[in-house]
Amino acid sequence: MQTRKNRLASYITAGLLASGAATISSPVIADPSVGAGLEVSNMYLWRGLDLGAPNATPMIAGSLEVDSGFGFYAGTWAASGDSTAGTELDLYLGYAMDLTDDISVDAGVVTYTYPSTTRDDPEFSGFGDLSEAYISVSGYGLGLDYYNNIAGLSGYDYFVLSYGYGPFGVAVGRHNFDNEAQGGDFGEDMTHLDLSFAFNDELSFTASTIVDSDIDDNVRSSTLLQVLYTKSFDLY
Secondary structure (H helix, E strand, O other), X not given: OOXXXXXXXXXXXXXXXXXXXXXXXOOOOOOOEEEEEEEEEOOOEEOOEEOOOOOOOOEEEEEEEEEOOOOEEEEXXXXXXXXXXXXXXXXXXEEEEEOOOOEEEEEEEEEEEOOOOOOOOHHHOOOOOOEEEEEEEEEOOEEEEEEEEEEOOOOOEEEEEXXXXXXXXXXXXXXXXXXXXXXXHHOOEEEEEEEEEEOOOOEEEEEEEEEEEOOHHXXXXXXXXXXXXXXXXXXX
16 A cells, blocks of 8 residues: 555655645745656565565556645556555645745645455445545655555554655654554554665665564564655646
């Protein structure tokens, strides 16, 4: 489950926020745009986990986003590579703005759907059954993202703190579950560390390692190494 991949240019490479709309203090001039994105990766790396495991499944994804020019945006992101849930289709809606020349805020909601999977659990049988609200703040190379589950998997939230300097990035993400049954192998929480390097605007590398969990036996996880190629297109 990824979110806003085209806007974020992948949080796993530690870049958290694309620019929003005009600043609060400036007159707003609409500049609507439509953009698309393509991603190819050797794995589906999601919040410190390889969703393609244990089959080492690569990921191919595409996105389409409409930006109003006033800060409001909407888009969709589709991907293969999740060996359990199957093909994924995410829809999102949000609002982004610059508080100052250096600090930006982004907030919205995203819903995850899996058209190729028939779920036995009726909790996830319809549109919107698995959804999150998110808020992000970024500035001066730092970023903080917070996600809270608002439909399906109640009692789960996730946050990630990141810093980027030039082509280098570091991110620390933490999963929080209400109980061990939700967290599975990790108990009630799990923390991962991502180190990344952007070779250029399109090619990046990320090493992701679980550094802490509620169940000690599962902390010693091998490091995941992701190679990610991204390409963006301005359609309008």
